[in-house]
Amino acid sequence: MYHLIQQWYTQVMPTALKRIQVTQTPTVAESLAVAEREWPGVPRAELIVRLMARGAEALEASGEARRSARRRLLRQTQGTVPYPHRYLEELREDWPE
Numbered sequence: 018m019y020h021l022i023q024q025w026y027t028q029v030m031p032t033a034l035k036r037i038q039v040t041q042t043p044t045v046a047e048s049l050a051v052a053e054r055e056w057p058g059v060p061r062a063e064l065i066v067r068l069m070a071r072g073a074e075a076l077e078a079s080g081e082a083r084r085s086a087r088r089r090l091l092r093q094t095q096g097t098v099p100y101p102h103r104y105l106e107e108l109r110e111d112w113p114e
Contacts (some may be wrong), residue, residue: 039065
């Protein structure tokens with residue numbers, strides 16, 4: 018009978034949390050297959066939650082690795098380009114007011 022209702026019927030769901038829909042594209046299907054091999058017997062909804070958590074962890078780790086590498090390069094190159102004495106002051110003198 019729910020198929021005749023023209024709106025979402027989430028009010029009968031056992032949670033007040035927002036839900037999302039995920040279309041099982043080939044990429045999603047392959048990801049679920051990998052997850053099923055990693056966590057056999059786990060319901061598909063839980064597999065999606067675990068995949069999302071692992072993905073978020075991986076993104077955070079790669080972002081931190083990029084920031085760390087950038088800071089390391091900045092420290093390594095800090096002060097490697099010698100500027101003449103009063104370079105900045107002379108440069109500013111050339112700028113129009």
